[in-house]
Amino acid sequence: MLSAVKDSLQELQLSSCGNISDNGIKSLVNLHNLHHLLLYDLPEVKDKDGCENILRASLPNCDLQFPYAHACELKTGRT
Numbered sequence: 001m002l003s004a005v006k007d008s009l010q011e012l013q014l015s016s017c018g019n020i021s022d023n024g025i026k027s028l029v030n031l032h033n034l035h036h037l038l039l040y041d042l043p044e045v046k047d048k049d050g051c052e053n054i055l056r057a058s059l060p061n062c063d064l065q066f067p068y069a070h071a072c073e074l075k076t077g078r079t
Contacts (some may be wrong), residue, residue: 002027002028002029002030003030004056005022006030006031006032006033007032007033008033009031009033009034010034010035010036011020011034011035011036011037012028012031012032012034012035012036012037012038012072013038014038014039014042015039015040015041015042016040016041016042017041017042018042018043018044019044020042020044020045021044021045022044022045022046022047023053024050024063025039025042025045026051026054026055026078027050027053027057028036028059029058029059030061032059034059035061036062036065037055037059037062037063037064037065037066038061038062038065038066039065039066040065040066040067048066048068050067051066052064052066
């Protein structure tokens with residue numbers, strides 16, 4: 001479904017979703033205009049390092065953040 005906005009989407013966050021697999025992450029390589037991509041707490045992604053390598057190679061101008069942390073472990077800046 002993201003292919004409809006592949007030419008305009010600049011920022012994307014995918015988090016806390018059990019429906020996103022390695023193939024789903026790898027499909028993000030088509031979003032060539034991404035400037036910021038945050039991925040975390042995706043339990044069905046089994047090869048995080050492989051997915052990250054593919055994204056970094058395909059989207060060299062994108063600030064990619066793919067920590068191992070779960071959503072509850074990330075600091076939000078809220079007190």
